[in-house]
Amino acid sequence: MGPYGRPFMSVENAKTLARRLRGDLAAAGVEISHSLALELVAHQQGAKDWNVLAAGGSARVAAGPSVPVLRVMSMEVALPFYVGFLGFTLDWEHRFDVGMPVYAQVSWASATVHLSEHHGDGSPHGVVWIPVADVNELHQRLHAQADQPLRPGIDVDAPGGPTLEVIDPYGNVLRFAETL
Structure with a gap:
């Protein structure tokens, strides 16, 4: 879960934002690695780092009703x-x-x-x-x-x-x- 009890965005959405961020920064003359872009997106979402966001996002995407x-x-x-x-x-x-x-x-x-x-x-x-x-x-x-x-x-x-x-x-x- 992200801050204030809200779920993190999906992993796929976060990756899309990271690619868009890299592209926008490159157009402005600033080159960053894909991993740094992922970290920045994770921080923007309130996650400690990419791994936390990815774990929360994956769990949210895969979750369904419990089955006893x-x-x-x-x-x-x-x-x-x-x-x-x-x-x-x-x-x-x-x-x-x-x-x-x-x-x-x-x-x-x-x-x-x-x-x-x-x-x-x-x-x-x-x-x-x-x-x-x-x-x-x-x-x-x-x-x-x-x-x-x-x-x-x-x-x-x-x-x-x-x-x-x-x-x-x-x-x-x-x-x-x-x-x-």
Whole structure:
């Protein structure tokens, strides 16, 4: 982050400004190296040096929403729960080779969760907080299923707003919260 909590400009924009600065100075009869131009642009942006600006800029450009990784012991047990009961969509599965553990992505509305059979991925009994527009609608949908493994209730006094908490077969907790 730059000064005052603002993000630094992108690395590509900073490089473009450095080239423009060199060109303008050369037209005025002042020659500087490209590295000095990068340092000057970094200073103009409030960064200590080019490396700080480049690190901040790269992180900002590459950043996206966080995706939790939940440890599951068997995808054959986890997927029916996430896809069948909760209504997530299986986006993809990955396996390095036949017989190797599975790593999968499931999503529901704007929520994305990675499920992993790999030892060391995620922690058993993780917690994921998922904002929802209408927690009562989700509650009714889950209770309407004929073969439901759980009958979750709604905690109307939860800190994030009314929350429906569901625990998967491996102890991972999903908190669907209707933000107020």
